[in-house]
Amino acid sequence: MTATPQDIQSRDNPLVKELRALAQDNTAYRQRGRVWLDGDHLCRALLARGQRPSIAVFSASGWPRADAELVAAAPRVVRLPDAVMASVSGLESPPAMGFVADLPDVAGLLPDAPTVVLDRLQDAGNVGSVLRSAAAFGFTQVAALKGTAALWSPKVLRAGMGAHFALRLVEGLVPEALSSLSVPLLVTSSHQGDWLHQATLPWPCAWVMGHEGQGVGEALMARASRFVRIAQPGGEESLNVAAAAAICLHASAAGRFKDACD
Structure with a gap:
């Protein structure tokens, strides 16, 4: 009615x-x-x-x-x-x-959920774009550390284009809170770690995406299970964090499809 x-x-x-x-x-x-x-x-x-x-x-x-x-x-x-x-x-x-x-009633992190960790991302457009990639590629949880743009702010909502409603969003976290995750922490880096295109990626996992200018903070670097870097044959020093997230999360999704087909 x-x-x-x-x-x-x-x-x-x-x-x-x-x-x-x-x-x-x-x-x-x-x-x-x-x-x-x-x-x-x-x-x-x-x-x-x-x-x-x-x-x-x-x-x-x-x-x-x-x-x-x-x-x-x-x-x-x-x-x-x-x-x-x-x-x-x-x-x-x-x-x-x-x-x-x-707002959904969310209390804490789910330990074994495929997760994207946002480490102080500042730009609302970047945050919304990462949420869209997370939802598109099968990640179900986003953990935002203190200093990250407000996840449900109007600009992030618009940039997310509806991805919010497919995700479990937990914000205002400190690095120590990630100890409750049982999935391996994959940290993106521009200068160390396995090449993404050659890596066999674990599933489920938690990808860590760092601050636009400073990258992933030391506290999360110390918690990393593995470092991964993206090949950039064109010679650019770094990628926009939203672009890097899309590449990494797609690689996880592609790995799952390949395993399912083998």
């Missing part, structure tokens, strides 16, 4: 203020326990993973053409004037709709 839409007119309505905070403040989700999903793509990605929002929000102009599946997805449906919707969204071109979704 589809909920009857509630019309809210004021920018100062408590819900509108909360939506604005969730859409524009990188860490508001931590206090409020929920996130704002801006636009059709993220909303559909949530539904595709079998999850449901708590609130569906539509602009007045977007309501007449709203998709019935999106309207029916939440127990509460809200309509906002276009100007109020524009004040909520952090985008230059505000979407016609969005969802409010509760």
Whole structure:
């Protein structure tokens, strides 16, 4: 049964203020326990993973053409004037709709899950891209150390393109917390370790991706089970961390397919 839409007119309505905070403040989700999903793509990605929002929000102009599946997805449906919707969204071109979704209840790391460790990655675009690669290549858990961009921030959510809903995300960790992982820690390096294209990779495992400028920190280097480097015959000194992550995670996925076919 589809909920009857509630019309809210004021920018100062408590819900509108909360939506604005969730859409524009990188860490508001931590206090409020929920996130704002801006636009059709993220909303559909949530539904595709079998999850449901708590609130569906539509602009007045977007309501007449709203998709019935999106309207029916939440127990509460809200309509906002276009100007109020524009004040909520952090985008230059505000979407016609969005969802409010509760954060998943995640307590600690799963010891044997295929994991990607983010060591102080700063750029939201890089973090979102790594999450997309993790989800695409069969990794199910992301462990973010303190200093990494907020995983559920609006920019990371948009860059992740829905990957968040396929992953177990644990953030705010210290290096010692990784001792709970039972899978081997593979650390990327530009100057030491096995060549990736020649390596036989363990599965499951945990790939460690380091800070854009400083690389992997000493605390994680000391915990490494193995160092791996990517051949760069073109002579560049290093790769963008998101590109390096895609190459390494794909190599793990390719190794699994090869083992399955042998």
